[in-house]
Amino acid sequence: MLTQQQLPLSPELGKSYIKQCYNSDKAALAFIAMAVSYLLLGLTFGVLGSLQYLLPKFLNNYLTFQKTRPLHVYLAISWIFTAAQGGLYYYLPRLSNRKLFWLQGAWIHFALQLLTSLAIITAFFMGYFGGREYLEFPPFMGIFIAISWLPFAINFFGTISPQFKTAPVYYFSWTIGIVFFYITLSESYLWVFDHFNNNVTRDITVQWKALGSMVGSWNMLVYGTSLYIMEQLKGDKKISRSPIAFFFFFLGFTNLMFNWGHHTYIVPAAPWVKTVAYVISMTELLIFGQILFQFRKTISNTLKYYYSIPFRLLSFADIWIFLNLGAAIAISIPAINFYTHGTHITVAHAMGTTIGINTMLLFASIFYILQQQKPGALNQKSSWIGKGVLITNISLILFWTSLIGSGLVKISARLENKAFAVMMKNCEPFFKIFAISGIGILIGLAILIVTVLALVFKKEHNLPLHIDSNSLVEMETEL
Amino acid sequence: MTKIIIACFLFISFVVYSGFIYTRGTANNIKLSGSEQKMIAHGKQIYQQYNCQACHQIYGLGGYLGPDLTTAWSDPQRGKYLIKAMLISGGNRMPAFQFNNEQTEAIIAYLKYVDTTATSLKPRIRQELH
Numbered sequence: 001m002l003t004q005q006q007l008p009l010s011p012e013l014g015k016s017y018i019k020q021c022y023n024s025d026k027a028a029l030a031f032i033a034m035a036v037s038y039l040l041l042g043l044t045f046g047v048l049g050s051l052q053y054l055l056p057k058f059l060n061n062y063l064t065f066q067k068t069r070p071l072h073v074y075l076a077i078s079w080i081f082t083a084a085q086g087g088l089y090y091y092l093p094r095l096s097n098r099k100l101f102w103l104q105g106a107w108i109h110f111a112l113q114l115l116t117s118l119a120i121i122t123a124f125f126m127g128y129f130g131g132r133e134y135l136e137f138p139p140f141m142g143i144f145i146a147i148s149w150l151p152f153a154i155n156f157f158g159t160i161s162p163q164f165k166t167a168p169v170y171y172f173s174w175t176i177g178i179v180f181f182y183i184t185l186s187e188s189y190l191w192v193f194d195h196f197n198n199n200v201t202r203d204i205t206v207q208w209k210a211l212g213s214m215v216g217s218w219n220m221l222v223y224g225t226s227l228y229i230m231e232q233l234k235g236d237k238k239i240s241r242s243p244i245a246f247f248f249f250f251l252g253f254t255n256l257m258f259n260w261g262h263h264t265y266i267v268p269a270a271p272w273v274k275t276v277a278y279v280i281s282m283t284e285l286l287i288f289g290q291i292l293f294q295f296r297k298t299i300s301n302t303l304k305y306y307y308s309i310p311f312r313l314l315s316f317a318d319i320w321i322f323l324n325l326g327a328a329i330a331i332s333i334p335a336i337n338f339y340t341h342g343t344h345i346t347v348a349h350a351m352g353t354t355i356g357i358n359t360m361l362l363f364a365s366i367f368y369i370l371q372q373q374k375p376g377a378l379n380q381k382s383s384w385i386g387k388g389v390l391i392t393n394i395s396l397i398l399f400w401t402s403l404i405g406s407g408l409v410k411i412s413a414r415l416e417n418k419a420f421a422v423m424m425k426n427c428e429p430f431f432k433i434f435a436i437s438g439i440g441i442l443i444g445l446a447i448l449i450v451t452v453l454a455l456v457f458k459k460e461h462n463l464p465l466h467i468d469s470n471s472l473v474e475m476e477t478e479l
Numbered sequence: 480m481t482k483i484i485i486a487c488f489l490f491i492s493f494v495v496y497s498g499f500i501y502t503r504g505t506a507n508n509i510k511l512s513g514s515e516q517k518m519i520a521h522g523k524q525i526y527q528q529y530n531c532q533a534c535h536q537i538y539g540l541g542g543y544l545g546p547d548l549t550t551a552w553s554d555p556q557r558g559k560y561l562i563k564a565m566l567i568s569g570g571n572r573m574p575a576f577q578f579n580n581e582q583t584e585a586i587i588a589y590l591k592y593v594d595t596t597a598t599s600l601k602p603r604i605r606q607e608l609h
Contacts, residue, residue, distance in 0.1 A: 053544065056572040064574055065544050069533040131527025133540050165480075172482070190501075197523070198516060200596050202505035204538045209500060250485055257493040266549075267538045268599040270504040276496070342539040342547055419556060420546040421571070 022093040024100035025373065030110055031086030032366055033456045035079050036449040038117070039359075042075030043442045050435040054428070070136035071124050076354060077134065077218070078117060081181075083362040084221035085109075085152055088174065090369050091228055092159040095171075101158030105151035112148035119144065134211055135188055142189055146182065153178050168231070168240035169249045173224030176253055177217050184214035205269050212260025219358070220256065226314060226361040229368050233311055248290065251283060259284070262332040266341060274334070281332030284325060309378075309385055310371065313364035316393055320356025323400075324349055339414075344430075345407030348400050355396050355441060363389075366452055374460045381451045388447030395440025402433035509595060515588070522589025525582055534573070537593055544572060552587070552594035562587055 049068040052058050059068075093100050100106060120137045123129075130139045156178055160171065188210035190196045196203050231240045239245060261277020327349050331340045340346065367385065370378050378385075406427040413423035511519065526532070532541035535548045551557045566583045569575030578586065 060574065065542070065572075066530050066533045066574070069542055069544075070530065129528060129530035131530045131532055133532060136530055136533065172486070187497075196501075198520065199505065199507060200537070200593050201507050202501070204540060205500060205505045207540060209497075246482060250489065253486070253489055257489065258496065263539065266599060268507070268596055269500075270506075273500065273504045342536050342543075344543060346539070347543065417556075 022099055023103055024089050024093055024106055027100075027103065027106035027110065028086050028090035028369065029373070029456050030107075031082055031089060032369065033453060034110070034114065035083035035086055035362075036366075036452045038075045038082055039079040040446060040449045042072055042079055043445055045072040045075065047435070047438050047442050048072075050431075050438040053431045054435055066129075067124050067127070070129065071121065073134060073136065074120055074124070080218050080354070080358050080362065081221065082113065083366065084177075084218065084225055087225045087362070087365040087369065088152075088156065088221070091225070092156065095228075096160050098159070101155050102151065105155050109148060109151040109155075112144070112151075116141065116144040116148050132188070132191070133207065134214070139189060139192060142185060146185055149178075149181065153182075166241065168227075168237070169245040170224035170227040170231075170240055172246075172249055173220045173227065173252075176256070177220035177224065180213060180217035180220070180256060184210045184217055188214065201268050204267050205264050205273070208263040208267070209260050212263060213256055216252075216256030216259075220252070222358050222361050223252070225365045226317070229310055229365055230314065232368070233308065233314075248287060251286060255280060255284065262337060263341070265334050265337050278332065278334060281329065284329050284332070287325060309382060309389075310364040310368040312386075313360045313367065313389060316389065317357050317360035317364070320352055320360065320396075324352040324357060327352070339411045340407060343407035343410040344403040344427075348403035348407065351403065352396070352400050355392070356400070359392075359445070360389075363448055363452075370452065370455045374455045374458060376460055377455050377458050381455065384447055384451055388444050388451065390444070391447065392441055392444030395437045395444055398433055398437035399441060402430045402437060406430035406434065507596060509592075511592075515592075518585055518588040519592045522585035522587070522592075525578070525586055526589060529576060538597075548590055548593070549597050550594050552591045559587060559591075562590060 045068050048059065048063065049065060049072055052060075052065045052068060089100065089106055120141055123137050123141065128138050130137050130141075132139075135142060156174065187206065190206055190210075191203050196206055227240050227245075231237060258276060258280040261273060262281050264277065265274055327345070331337050331345065331349065367378070409427045409430065410423055413426060418426075531548075534542045534545035536542070537547070537549050539547070539549075546557075551562055552559060563583055565573055566576065566578050566586060
């Protein structure tokens with residue numbers, strides 16, 4: 001039903017005909033183009049990797065799984081933070097009502113990130129690895145990433161002069177996202193010191209700690225963005241300043257710092273590490289309860305804002321938050337975690353979060369921006385966008401289910417003491433669904449990616465222009 | 480102001496907790512000689528250099544295409560000789576890396592060390608199996 005109707009302009013879209021322009025908008029759009037390019041490449045390597053599960057010799061002479069996995073992981077992660085950064089370059093001037101603090105910095109950031117990505121991808125193709133989860137590139141390249149983020153951090157803190165008494169919750173989310181990215185990136189390289197490297201218990205525990213919190217830092221950037229869009233769509237500024245919003249922000253912040261521990265139940269660290277991990281994990285029940293409480297409201301809002309593309313994407317993300325948080329709480333219980341840890345059930349949780357939640361939220365942000373920048377062109381593509389979103393979500397349900405299925409097969413094989421090869425053979429039906437639905441996700445998201453790229457590079461000439469008193473307008477290029 | 484105080488309190492808790500994790504929370508009693516330590520470190524270096532974690536896990540960290548290696552050394556179905564054979568010749572899914580003898584021994588020493596630390600895992604596995 002979603003795709004059978006031509007989607008008319010939403011009320012929000014109507015408003016966006018009054019168009020604000022800042023000199024940093026081009027940089028924001030450039031980041032968006034780079035982000036969706038990361039996603040397209042990341043999905044391609046993901047599909048190749050999934051085929052290697054089914055056909056072990058597939059591309060084995062040129063591109064082994066040893067290379068496809070890091071390429072997929074690095075590009076998928078880059079998609080998340082680059083799309084969030086692009087969004088921030090767009091939102092910051094509007095939020096603070098003044099131009100970006102350091103425009104050249106945004107372009108330096110763009111160039112540094114592009115060069116870093118090229119260096120990392122080349123290293124992977126040539127077989128140079130650092131061999132650490134998520135950060136599989138040679139260790140010195142971590143410094144390039146840290147440097148490339150500097151202009152972004154300077155722009156963020158330079159553009160928004162905080163008024164903490166009245167600052168909305170998303171400002172805090174973004175701040176924590178940036179600060180903790182640096183903290184966790186540094187922490188993830190502690191292994192270069194013997195104190196950490198020579199003790200596997202310490203090394204693995206600190207690695208889980210750093211990576212768990214690093215994921216939390218991206219999530220803070222993404223969730224801050226979604227809160228901002230939600231506020232703009234609803235036109236209610238009280239939501240993001242309410243005590244309940246801050247309560248859940250601090251709960252999320254606590255989880256970012258301490259909720260990595262359920263990954264380490266099997267690591268022989270001190271017992272209190274596990275106790276703290278379990279207690280913190282269970283605080284997520286409060287978030288879960290709040291989502292249940294809000295669910296009816298979400299449904300009624302979905303109907304109300306049905307024709308808004310960003311709102312529809314936010315609603316899909318809500319469903320995935322519900323499913324993944326339920327799964328996260330279940331696998332945080334030690335008795336369940338013992339069986340599920342190290343199986344594809346953990347991957348299901350990671351993929352549900354990355355695609356179902358983060359990707360939906362980030363596309364909501366991207367289409368919100370394009371709705372303001374290229375409303376006419378976006379309206380022409382809205383039917384395609386609807387199809388892409390639907391294909392992605394249907395494929396993701398199959399993908400998610402197949403991962404849980406293969407996780408259950410692995411648990412069963414482990415209990416029956418079956419050999420790894422037998423377990424892999426038993427998983428084959430699920431791997432087939434996994435590979436086919438992976439192609440479905442690629443097709444669905446490729447529709448969105450191609451649409452975004454077409455819109456980013458399309459010039460729109462026939463729109464009235466609202467000039468904000470504090471904004472810089474590039475009239476020559478836009479009109 | 481309350482928000483700042485809460486944020487500072489949480490951050491200080493994080494710093495203190497991290498300090499405990501880096502020291503007492505992850506201390507172990509395994510005593511190794513200098514040469515053993517050197518061999519293990521070399522094995523770990525090769526493990527990372529060849530990105531073994533793309534396919535294998537140690538304590539649940541890594542990929543899923545190959546088996547978890549945390550207790551591979553003491554596993555009756557695998558053990559030292561199967562690990563050695565796989566390292567030299569590869570398998571259906573694993574590329575033949577053709578490690579030399581010194582590299583092979585270093586990786587085995589590393590996996591043996593990891594296995595020795597897996598005290599929290601082995602009793603549960605045995606309990607589940609019997």
